[in-house]
Amino acid sequence: MEKKPSQSLLNVYSQENLLAVLDRISDAFVALDRNWCYTYMNKKAGEIFGRDPISMIGKHIWTEFPEGIDQPFYKAYYKAMETQQYIYLEEYYPPFNKWFENNIYPSAEGLTIYFRDITSRKLEEQQIRIDKARLLKAQEIGQLGYWELEKNKDVIWGSEKACELFGFAPVAAEIPISKIEPLIKEIDKVRSAGQKLIQEHMKYDIEVQICPENQDIPRIISAKAEIAEGLFGNNKIMGIIRDITEQKRIEMLENLEKSVLQHYVQPDSSVEELITFLLNGLRDIHPDMLCSVLKVENGRLYNWSSPHLPEAFNKEVEGTKIAIGYGSCGSAAFLRKKVEVSDIFHHPYWDHYMEIIKNFDLRSSWSYPIINSKDVLLGTFAIYHKSIRELSKEEENSIDRVRRILVYVMERKLAETEAKLYKEKLELVFNSTNEIMFLIDIEKDDVFRFSTINKRFLDATELSKEDIEGKLVEEVIPNPSYSLVLSKYKEAIEKRTTVSWEETTNYPAGEKKGIVTISPVFNEDNECVNLIGNVHDITDRKKDEEKIKRANEKLKINNELIIEKNKKLKEIAWYQSHKVRAPVARIMGLINLIELNKKNGDSNDDLLGYVLQSAVELDEVTRDLVEKISDSDAL
Structure with a gap:
């Protein structure tokens, strides 16, 4: 038996005209009797449900679509039937994963429902809400206020933040320009920028100071604007403002x-x-x-x-x-x-x-x-x-x-x-002392550089400050002295103690000898950063010591010569007392005997022979004595 639309519809339209109209409309359309059975379903509804419209006539809606029971549409249908009141409903239908708009018309014979798939529109609305929320959040995070001004009008519409920045209630509202201008300290700057925007389309990007309503402390705001285009028309200025007081303060x-x-x-x-x-x-x-x-x-x-x-x-x-x-x-x-x-x-x-x-x-x-x-x-x-x-x-x-x-x-x-005063005092002492003093900076990889020297250093070496300060130690002190110096520097650092040594170095002033003493200086990180040194110049002392040494050696030789000469003199004295005196004594005795014989008239011939013999002996002794004296004088 062929299924037919409800008699109520046929009473209004001829079946042929009615079917033609309902199938051509873009909305989906269904009709239900009081028993919840389909009496009509147009082509669009069949496409949405995925069913053949003709085959659905006489079938129970909740038998065919049990998943719809207790859904919002289910409840709305029953309510419309009970109250016999028209109901409009937009609702999401989970079984189809779609949004539908429903116009539900009740009658004594059942329900007539027009509905359409509004999923695309709902998604667009949802995206608009998301975008709006994002925009509001961005404005909140960026502390941005939004405002609009229509040309030739004397009010400005401001967002909540815009109104709040000017000291008004934080509610989006239209504020008369006459209430805003007195709060702006540089109003001429604002007016000039606005005229240039409108007349010359120049960039509106300014910073001005304002005194918000009922506040004592002025604020600095940044304002940007442009003439609206597109959907907004071209008779409106749209802009943003932001409180940059804190930013400016920090800058x-x-x-x-x-x-x-x-x-x-x-x-x-x-x-x-x-x-x-x-x-x-x-x-x-x-x-x-x-x-x-x-x-x-x-x-x-x-x-x-x-x-x-x-x-x-x-x-x-x-x-x-x-x-x-x-x-x-x-x-x-x-x-x-x-x-x-x-x-x-x-x-x-x-x-x-x-x-x-x-x-x-x-x-x-x-x-x-x-x-x-x-x-x-x-x-x-x-x-x-x-x-x-x-x-x-x-x-x-x-x-x-x-x-x-x-x-x-x-x-x-x-x-x-x-420190400057202390340094001046220190420099006074530094340059007043008779000791050579210097400060060495220690750089990485055991590089040693002269930092400061005193006047005595320059006087002793005849070098200039430029020749020493800032120079590497090896550039000032030549080898072989530098090798000794470097080893002593490292010893002082490693042992963390004062080290002294005697050093000889050639400078323009000549060869200099000195006793060098250095002490390491360590920083808070236990790194040796400086060496403080002084040199006791012993050049003159060394020269005096050399003179004394030579004098002592000469004195020693002279002493030895004197001893030798004394020895010779003793020998001469002994010789005189023993060798010379004997023949002299004999001669003197013989002379006495000759004198006695002469008085007695005795002969002296024998005695004269003895005298001659003693004289010859005396002559030999005298020659030996002269030779010894010559040897002594040679000493």
Whole structure:
């Protein structure tokens, strides 16, 4: 038996016209009787269900599609049937993995349902929602505010963030331009950029300072805009704004740090100049801050640099006592911690200066002790404001960063100044001593280089500073002396002790002899970085020792000659007393006998012979004696 559409439809249209219309419409169409059986299904519905429309007539919907039971469509169909009210429904159908739009029309005879596959549209809507969420998240992360302005209108539409940046309620809304312009400090800059954008299509990318509604602290915003095109038409300006106050603050602080460090390395820069430079830089970032640095001297605080405070005030508080009640600085120095006074006139830390402070337009202050790495109090760093207020987080961050720079610069510059004075004293001693002194830098791979020498070194060697300082040791000290020097350097480093040796080296001043003493210097990493040396010049002493040696050798020879001569003289004396005297005595005796014989008239012939014999003997002895005396004189 052939299945036919419901009689109700045939009552309105002829079967032929009705089927033609329903099959041509783009929507899927089905009709159900009160027993939930299909009375009609058009071609589009059959394509969606994957069924033959004719074969579905008379079949029960939930028997054919049991997976649809308890789905939202199932419930909507029953509700429409019960209430006899039209229901519109967009819902996801898991069995088909598709979204469907349903127009459900109930009647006494059943349901007529028009539906269409809206999966593509839903996916597009979902993507739009995702893109919008991403855009909102990006704006949130980037702190971006979005705004629109239609040409020739006097209101601006702003997103939540845009309104919030200007101090309005954080709700997307239209804000009259007349309420926005007074908040912009550089309004002419904004107007000029807007005119160039509209008239010349020039880039709108500016940074301006604003004072948000009901806020005391100004902000810096970046604004970018362009004329809308495409779907937005060309009668609208669309733009974004972003609070770049913190970014600018950090950039300015970084630039300040670089500038301070560049100023710091200048050899003639003083501590006072560096402090003043830093305080002025901080005020450029925060114009409302009045900055001051006091230094500790003899247990009190004295002005070091206070470029933003009245000179009369500085004089009144000069020599502040380090104790509680003597202003923020005296109290901070005593407590050795930060002191915050948001209302000077009503704070006990200012009791001793209350009469003084009344004469000056200062209402709040913050003071920080400046303590170096050795826990020594150097001074205080203070910030004053002309109003009763608290510091913002950004201001505290700036102050903390500047304070760290201040401590760093002050500690090192003071240390440098102290080291400079010490060096000058050391150089005075260094160049006043009669000892040759030098400092050796040790580079990698046991490379030794002269770093510093004293005046005595130059005088002794007749070399110039350029010939020595900065030169390698081997370039100054030639071999073979260098080999000895190098071995002694290494010995001192390895044994970590002072080493001495005697050295002879040829310089332009001639050969120099000296006793060299070196001591190694080690750094915190236990690496030997320097050798300190001195040379005791013994050149003259060595020359004197050589003279003495030669004189001693000559004296020794002379002594030996004298001894030999004395020996000869003794021999001569003995010879005289024994050899010479004997013939002389005989002759003298014979002469006496001759005289006696002559008186007695006796003959002397024999006696004269004896005299002649003794004279001959005496002559021989005399010749021997002369020869011995000649030998003695030769000595």
